[in-house]
Amino acid sequence: MCNRNPANDMCRRWCARPEGVSAHTDPDVDVRSPPGPGDRGSGTENRRRATATGGRAFPPRSFVRAGRAVHHERNRMMARTKRNRRSYSAGEWGRNRVRVFTDPKTGLYQMEWRENGRRLSRSLKHRDWTRAKRQADEAAAGFAVHEPNGNAEPEPLTLERLFDIYGEEVTPTKADRSRRYDRVAMRMFLGFFGLDRDPATLSQRDWDRFIRARRVGKVGPSGKPVSDRTVEFDLRFLIAVLNWASKSRDENGRLLLDSNPLRGLKTPKEKNPTRVVLSDEEYGALLGVSRKVDWRFHVALVLAHETGHRIGAIRQLRWSDIDFDDRTIVWRAEHEKTGYEHVTPMTDEAVVALEEAAQRRYPDAGDSPVLPAPKDASRCAGLSAVRYWWDKAQSLAGLEPKRGRGWHSLRRKFASDLMALPLKVLCELGGWKEAQTVLRCYQQADAGQLRKALESRPRVCA
Structure with a gap:
């Protein structure tokens, strides 16, 4: 028989537990704080403790799990502050x-x-x-x-936003043809990489993917395969934009890009680029039919051959740039690809062609173009007009169309014809800024020059 007080409820719970069931397995007993030594002593020990203290024996301490309602009330009180x-x-x-x-x-x-x-x-x-x-x-x-200093959190830079900024601040400073190319190239890169692409995440893999897709025509305005020279031109534009972004800051003084992620990557190179040099026979054939095409084509053809300048600079000439007294031409910086303003002398052939053109000028035209547009004499002839004249002249001269034989072939002819001149003099005459460009892209030795060079070599007798 249990020696505990049957009037105590906890004792009743303890005694009601079936024999062989421990407190650790009884669901009605809370064992999270185990009883200390002596809490569950024997009846003899309890009676001895009661006799020593003059009181009665108490049952050992037991931990009983509270009811569900008690738990809910406790949790409600604890969660009140959190809610x-x-x-x-x-x-x-x-x-x-x-x-x-x-x-x-x-x-x-x-x-x-x-x-x-x-x-x-x-x-x-x-x-x-x-x-x-x-x-x-x-x-x-x-x-x-x-926000600090009242400034809003900067908008995350995307490729679309970077191109928008570049198109508003840099593209307008370029020539018409370059502005048109910038817009086409931006649309091409946005379509390939995505509008929301972070420019800082561009990598070698993106670089290689674009090269492969551009070569086979999967990306680009024409949808046709292009040469490595075209791919290189496209990638150099992208590099220029990223370089500009790594040096430009926003309104808060932060760099648009910390660095160019594509810096140092190699662009594809054309192994055998087509750089045609117009021959003397071909020039003579074009000159013979030049007046049949248009008087402006005759003037442009002679000036391109005699000055060696780009057709873009020639068609932008105005009469204020021509000095018949000193027989010189002023090439304005805004019309030069290199932005290099310079003055060159005129040959007799160039003076004659310009004097013929001056007779067609209206007396009250003022500072009018040397080569006025066909439909508006106040404007310079456009690029499409001079291209049309060239194609028509080739047809009249009986020349088969040849890839690379265009206005620029006259510039290569000029550099090759004057190969004996010092490079510094040649660069000043033709408007080149760097001599390496002349050596790499314009001067080409023909078979006659090579043979003449070998013949001039000193002979050694045995």
């Missing part, structure tokens, strides 16, 4: 995270954010939960006063 301190977060961690929560002392909503690694907060001074969440969204979007 009252509701919170809402907007934005992204590490960028524009904003949190609103209830101040436990005042009940007003607080806004919390980080600035330069420091946690800052301020009171919103109201208890409207909907309004507090809206303020958190606006703050995360950069519209609230908590």
Whole structure:
């Protein structure tokens, strides 16, 4: 028989447990805090303790699990504070995270954010939960006063936004043809890499993927395969944009790009580029039919042959650039590809051609173009017009169309004909800025020059 007080409820629970069931397996006993030594002593020990103290024996201490209602009440009391301190977060961690929560002392909503690694907060001074969440969204979007110095969080730089900035600030400073190419190239790269692509994530894999796709015509305005020279030209434009972004800053003084992610990557090179030099016979044939094509074509052809300049600079000439007294031509920097303004003398053939053109000028035309447009005499002839004249002259002269034989072949002829001149003199005459460009792209020795060079070599007799 149990020696515990049957009037005690805990003792009744203890005695009611079936024999062989321990407190650790009884669901009615809480064993999370095990009893200390002596809590469950024998009856003899209890009686001895009671006799020594003059009291009665108490049953050993037992831990009984509280009822479900007691647990619910306890949890409700503990969670009351948490439910009252509701919170809402907007934005992204590490960028524009904003949190609103209830101040436990005042009940007003607080806004919390980080600035330069420091946690800052301020009171919103109201208890409207909907309004507090809206303020958190606006703050995360950069519209609230908590931003440092009142500046909004910068918009993430995407490839589309970078091209928009470049197109607004750099492209307008270029020539018409370059502006048109910039727009085409931007659309091509956006279509290939994506509008929302982060420029800083471009890598060697993207570089190689574009080269493969561009070569076979999977990307590009024409949809046709292109040469390595064209691919190189496209990639150099992309590199120029990224280089510009790595040196340009936004309104807050931050660089658009920390660095060019494609710096140092090799562009494809044309192994055997087509650089045609117009022969004397071909030039004579074109000159013979030049007046049948158009008087402006005759003047342009003679000037291209005698000055060695680009057709783009020749068609932009105005009469104020021509000095018949000193027999010189001023080549303006804004019309030169290199931006290099210079003055060159005229040959007799160039003077005669310009004097013929001057007779067609209206007396009150003022500073009119030397080669006026066919439909508007106040404007210079366009690129499409001079190309049409060239194709028509080839047809009349009986020359078969040949890839690479165009206006620029006259510039190569000029450099090759004057190969004996010092490079410095040749660069000044033709408007080249670097001598290496002349050696690499323009001067070409023909078979006669090679044979003559060998014949001039000193002979050694045995």
